[in-house]
Amino acid sequence: MARLVAVGRTNQEICKDLFLPLGPVKTHLTNIQAKLSVRNRVEIATWARATGTVSGAERPAWSRRTVSAVRPIRSGHPAEAPECGAAAP
Numbered sequence: 001m002a003r004l005v006a007v008g009r010t011n012q013e014i015c016k017d018l019f020l021p022l023g024p025v026k027t028h029l030t031n032i033q034a035k036l037s038v039r040n041r042v043e044i045a046t047w048a049r050a051t052g053t054v055s056g057a058e059r060p061a062w063s064r065r066t067v068s069a070v071r072p073i074r075s076g077h078p079a080e081a082p083e084c085g086a087a088a089p
Contacts, residue, residue, distance in 0.1 A: 001014060001018070001025070001028055001029065001032065002032055002044050002045075002047070002048045002053055002054075003048055003053055003054045004017065004018075005029065005041050005044045005045055005048070006044065006045040006048035006049060006053065006054040007054060008045075011025050011026060011029070011084075012084045015084040016084060021084065022084045029041070029044070032044060
């Protein structure tokens with residue numbers, strides 16, 4: 001997840017990529033911040049680049065030229081998560 005943050009993915013994009021609801025994505029990022037003793041996403045990205053978790057060759061999301069960078073969720077996939085930001089049933 002730190003790699004996804006480092007390349008500029010939003011929480012919404014992360015939850016879609018990992019088939020997780022938004023709540024656990026936010027919780028996990030909060031836990032990463034606590035474990036690394038950092039205050040925000042920028043510091044997570046800095047840590048990821050400094051430790052080699054992400055290479056300099058990986059482009060951040062804001063530098064992409066297309067908006068269709070998010071892979072669609074396959075219908076009927078067993079790990080399919082509820083819509084990001086939707087309340088749990």
